[in-house]
Amino acid sequence: MKKLIAGLLAGVAMAGMAAANDSVLSLQSNPNGWVLQTGDYANTRYSRLSQINRENVGQLQVAWTFSTGVLRGHEGGPLVVGDTMFIHTPFPNKVYALDLNNEGKILWKYEPRQDPEVIPVMCCDTVNRGPAYADGKIFLHQADTTVVALDAKSGRVVWSAVNGDPSKGETNTATVLPVKDKIIVGISGGEFGVQGHVTAYDINTGERLWRAYSTGPDEQTLMDPERTTHLGRPVGKDSGTATWEGDQWKIGGGTTWGWYSYDPITNLFYYGTGNPSTWNPAQRPGDNRWSMTIFARDADTGVAKWVYQMTPHDEWDYDGVNEMILVDQEIDGQMRHLLVHFDRNGLAYTMDRVSGELLLADKYDRAVNWTTGVDMDPNSPTYGRPAVVEAFSTRAGGEDVNTTGICPAALGTKDQQPAAFSPRTGLFYVPTNHVCMDYEPFRVSYTAGQPYVGATLSMYPAPNSHGGMGNFIAWDATKGEFAWIIPEEFSVWSGALATAGDVVFYGTLEGFLKAVDAETGEKLYQFKTPSGIIGNVMTYSHRGKQYVAVYSGVGGWAGIGLAAGLVNPNDGLGAVGGYASLSDYTALGGQLTVFTLPN
Amino acid sequence: MPPTKLAATALAVLLAITPAFASNSDTVAFSQEDGKHFTVDGTPTFYVAEDGTVDWYTFSGFRRYHSECHVCHGPDGMGSTYAPPLKDAVMALDYWEFIGVVAAGIQNVDASHENVMPSFGLNKNVMCYVDDIWIYLRARGAGAIDRGRPAKRADRPESFAEHERACMGG
Numbered sequence: 001m002k003k004l005i006a007g008l009l010a011g012v013a014m015a016g017m018a019a020a021n022d023s024v025l026s027l028q029s030n031p032n033g034w035v036l037q038t039g040d041y042a043n044t045r046y047s048r049l050s051q052i053n054r055e056n057v058g059q060l061q062v063a064w065t066f067s068t069g070v071l072r073g074h075e076g077g078p079l080v081v082g083d084t085m086f087i088h089t090p091f092p093n094k095v096y097a098l099d100l101n102n103e104g105k106i107l108w109k110y111e112p113r114q115d116p117e118v119i120p121v122m123c124c125d126t127v128n129r130g131p132a133y134a135d136g137k138i139f140l141h142q143a144d145t146t147v148v149a150l151d152a153k154s155g156r157v158v159w160s161a162v163n164g165d166p167s168k169g170e171t172n173t174a175t176v177l178p179v180k181d182k183i184i185v186g187i188s189g190g191e192f193g194v195q196g197h198v199t200a201y202d203i204n205t206g207e208r209l210w211r212a213y214s215t216g217p218d219e220q221t222l223m224d225p226e227r228t229t230h231l232g233r234p235v236g237k238d239s240g241t242a243t244w245e246g247d248q249w250k251i252g253g254g255t256t257w258g259w260y261s262y263d264p265i266t267n268l269f270y271y272g273t274g275n276p277s278t279w280n281p282a283q284r285p286g287d288n289r290w291s292m293t294i295f296a297r298d299a300d301t302g303v304a305k306w307v308y309q310m311t312p313h314d315e316w317d318y319d320g321v322n323e324m325i326l327v328d329q330e331i332d333g334q335m336r337h338l339l340v341h342f343d344r345n346g347l348a349y350t351m352d353r354v355s356g357e358l359l360l361a362d363k364y365d366r367a368v369n370w371t372t373g374v375d376m377d378p379n380s381p382t383y384g385r386p387a388v389v390e391a392f393s394t395r396a397g398g399e400d401v402n403t404t405g406i407c408p409a410a411l412g413t414k415d416q417q418p419a420a421f422s423p424r425t426g427l428f429y430v431p432t433n434h435v436c437m438d439y440e441p442f443r444v445s446y447t448a449g450q451p452y453v454g455a456t457l458s459m460y461p462a463p464n465s466h467g468g469m470g471n472f473i474a475w476d477a478t479k480g481e482f483a484w485i486i487p488e489e490f491s492v493w494s495g496a497l498a499t500a501g502d503v504v505f506y507g508t509l510e511g512f513l514k515a516v517d518a519e520t521g522e523k524l525y526q527f528k529t530p531s532g533i534i535g536n537v538m539t540y541s542h543r544g545k546q547y548v549a550v551y552s553g554v555g556g557w558a559g560i561g562l563a564a565g566l567v568n569p570n571d572g573l574g575a576v577g578g579y580a581s582l583s584d585y586t587a588l589g590g591q592l593t594v595f596t597l598p599n
Numbered sequence: 600m601p602p603t604k605l606a607a608t609a610l611a612v613l614l615a616i617t618p619a620f621a622s623n624s625d626t627v628a629f630s631q632e633d634g635k636h637f638t639v640d641g642t643p644t645f646y647v648a649e650d651g652t653v654d655w656y657t658f659s660g661f662r663r664y665h666s667e668c669h670v671c672h673g674p675d676g677m678g679s680t681y682a683p684p685l686k687d688a689v690m691a692l693d694y695w696e697f698i699g700v701v702a703a704g705i706q707n708v709d710a711s712h713e714n715v716m717p718s719f720g721l722n723k724n725v726m727c728y729v730d731d732i733w734i735y736l737r738a739r740g741a742g743a744i745d746r747g748r749p750a751k752r753a754d755r756p757e758s759f760a761e762h763e764r765a766c767m768g769g
Binding site for chain 2: 071072073091116117119120121125126191402438440442443444445447450451452453454455456457458459554555559560582587588
């Protein structure tokens, strides 16, 4: 099995040479570097480096550090291409090129001028999940939605394009996906009534090539009523407006701020769409297609091949934007081309990434209670739909009614913090939240460029559990089962890294970098960095030595909800203040920490 | 009253008043008009009955705060990693300063600051309920209510519903 997967991975790389971006493909197959934020097109966040392994990781020590000079939440992580490391910051979105041959000396620095008015339009802190490298250029999608191509040697701007309008609430937090001769980018602003879209730009000139909206008529969504399928059936004409009332789809959300993966064999790229707006479901009757949807689109044309709406008519803000991890694994004795997705709604989906067939949908936190599960019977009229528990339906509760005890909370069992996959264990390593909520929707009016929320939320640690707000889990996506669970005091808001040394790394909100045994979850190493970690761990090798690197810099959604700690309003007065405050552990500060083994 | 007018009025008043206007520590309800309470100088304030029942405006402010403000300022007015705790801020501002900041926003950007708050002057979801948010945050700041959703609240006064219809619809 292990051998088979390794062979398949190699096969992917070779078969794709002509199809995908050649520079990205050859660089992602070289474990010494880290060319995309996601590690590879498949979003596995797996490295074949094994110098640091479970026998020696306990001796890890800090090799060098670098202050980014920016406060606020540091998501994403460094890239390494050859002898250069590229690091980035939240707003104002600086990029530094550091010389690994010269103790991290700054080769160049890019700092865009952006209107500070963008800052408050960004829903939840001014995070940015980093640039990508292709064809000798660094591609960055800034907060103000400017997409820039920087010469990787000099930092000079080669081209720039404007992807959205911040005055309407369109901003960006995501990385970009370089595929062939295109750069594919998304958009943020679901809390501002933005109509979500993905857009392709020419990799050499920045010319806009196509745009595909999440909602709207077929010419906007780039869907073919006959050929685009939802769970094997044609979607039909104008499916992006048919389940909306009136013109609500125009401010319907479905933003696209998560991660993008790409399969060179099928030439499809995969991503998920965010919540329908507003958060008050009574103001948008219907399924609200195609918010909360996994999309498979053709990388050349943008046309959708298949879709799957996970949470029709969202009532809880369970954005579907989390990463789609592409792996080949055996299910029931048969090798399958899989897409594995850990959704905010608390369900882990295993799908056939070629056909869009739903294979498994299971809760990856036992606290999840809003649904009893997904209808897996292809002959059922509710095939693929989650069965909603009436008591936790904010729509059934209605406007001005506080629905209590819903698990997970709006931030999801997992948010964007990406999971990792090790082909050696066949397991997924998933950073999760363990938080529940009360949710009270009410009527709001829409003003362009203003928040358009319409619900009051109270969040608190999952009741009747370990009292913490997070777990780090290992998951078998072929069976829909846990391998192990590590309880954490705070939500785990850091992207994981799995390596051929059978070590899994992740960061915590208190600021610890942790290393655990990939098979057992046993803790092997931890180090407290200067600030809470919401960045993603990466690894690279330079002059024969393996390094592990991560950003510190607490913030983001986690920094908002947890800075002062969370309380359970249902626990009564005695418990107020009883839960841990993140502010007792860490403060703002952007820093890169690089680890290695002693000489 | 349309919110733009409200904001403009607020700003005009803000500019007219002198800084040493009044002590802002007084949160005691002195008078009451259809469920809305005021201090001795006529500033809107909260009222918490002995059994813990909060007035409608405090409750309404709790809801609106957690819809419009908490994505930056954190739950229960407690602040986030980058935005200040408003439960404390309102104790250092007077009512008109608060209205002025909400309506006009804040821009404090230099090498070491990135404090930017948008202007909500045109946002009905905020401006139609700005008194409610003030009242709620003052109740938090004065320690009159704890974190979380108030367990018991007074009924919605008819004059509130009238104001809501006129303000949100206008």
